[in-house]
Amino acid sequence: MAPQRRGNAKNSDHSAIERKIKRGHAQRQASTWSGLRGYMLVLMPVVACCSVGWLYLSLESDVTETLVRHGEVLQQPRVFGVPCSEDYNNYKRYPGCTPQRCGRAVTDSVVTREEAQVLRRLAERGLSLGGSEGGASILDLHSGALSMGKQFVNIYRYFGEQIRGIFSEEDFHLYREVRSRIQNVIADTFGLDSSHMYLTKPTFFSRINSTAAKTTHDEYWHPHIDKETYGSFDYTSLLYLSDYEIDFGGGRFIFMDADGNRTVEPRVARVSFFSSGSENLHRVEKVGWGTRYAITVSFTCDPAHAIDDPALL
Numbered sequence: 001m002a003p004q005r006r007g008n009a010k011n012s013d014h015s016a017i018e019r020k021i022k023r024g025h026a027q028r029q030a031s032t033w034s035g036l037r038g039y040m041l042v043l044m045p046v047v048a049c050c051s052v053g054w055l056y057l058s059l060e061s062d063v064t065e066t067l068v069r070h071g072e073v074l075q076q077p078r079v080f081g082v083p084c085s086e087d088y089n090n091y092k093r094y095p096g097c098t099p100q101r102c103g104r105a106v107t108d109s110v111v112t113r114e115e116a117q118v119l120r121r122l123a124e125r126g127l128s129l130g131g132s133e134g135g136a137s138i139l140d141l142h143s144g145a146l147s148m149g150k151q152f153v154n155i156y157r158y159f160g161e162q163i164r165g166i167f168s169e170e171d172f173h174l175y176r177e178v179r180s181r182i183q184n185v186i187a188d189t190f191g192l193d194s195s196h197m198y199l200t201k202p203t204f205f206s207r208i209n210s211t212a213a214k215t216t217h218d219e220y221w222h223p224h225i226d227k228e229t230y231g232s233f234d235y236t237s238l239l240y241l242s243d244y245e246i247d248f249g250g251g252r253f254i255f256m257d258a259d260g261n262r263t264v265e266p267r268v269a270r271v272s273f274f275s276s277g278s279e280n281l282h283r284v285e286k287v288g289w290g291t292r293y294a295i296t297v298s299f300t301c302d303p304a305h306a307i308d309d310p311a312l313l
Ligand SMILES: O=C(O)CCC(=O)C(=O)O
Pocket: 206, 226, 238, 252, 253, 282, 283, 284, 294, 296
């Protein structure tokens, strides 16, 4: 049999108790709210303070650490190790070359200022033959690609024999000499056998100014990983041909690490080099004024991607 609900004499007591309970509830709620209001008054400045701190830290992490300042002159490579990414597992491994140790390094003692000035004049002459309508132009002496307006031309085809009046054998000899010294310093720094490293394409002079971009080729400032962008790169090097804050403003090189940015300030004859995988995600800060010249010289471990040094045809 199902239990029956019975009405009894204690009903009125019961509802009194219920009222009391409800009153108690309401009082507790009111005191909870006033307690909360109290907490809020105390917490609000703390929250505001933390938000300002967080904002400060996140803005600060936009440009955190300067690895090498323009005014320093490094007689020895300044080396910063970083763990290698797994990118290299997706490629055939070449003993004596495939990165086992990864990182980045900067040196001012591989190329002289005079040599860099000769290369800069070479870049000026070559790029004056064309140039992008936007802010970023390149000249690739190996393939002959030169920015022209919104596209590229091949200087060897476009200018034919005339090109001999613009570049000399000595210019190309200097390029080879500098390339070979950079190759050796990369090999010494990362413990490689330099005879197992090969120049790879593209290798190019760049000229960047503050003119607004006209095509995506002008958008040099995007974060990227060289191994993804260029495929064959295992080690990237940059030889700077102008001075940060003297020839141009902005234009710092930025490594974008998970815990913040690390910058290299360009300096004439400064060589910056790094393993090309995603351990070295990077970008170039937008150039605000002046003109920035540099050369990208990169190496592969895969002989199939090797190119010869640029030469006058
Ligand atoms: O010019 C630079 O500092 C960097 C250029 C670069 O990231 C590249 O050529 O891939």
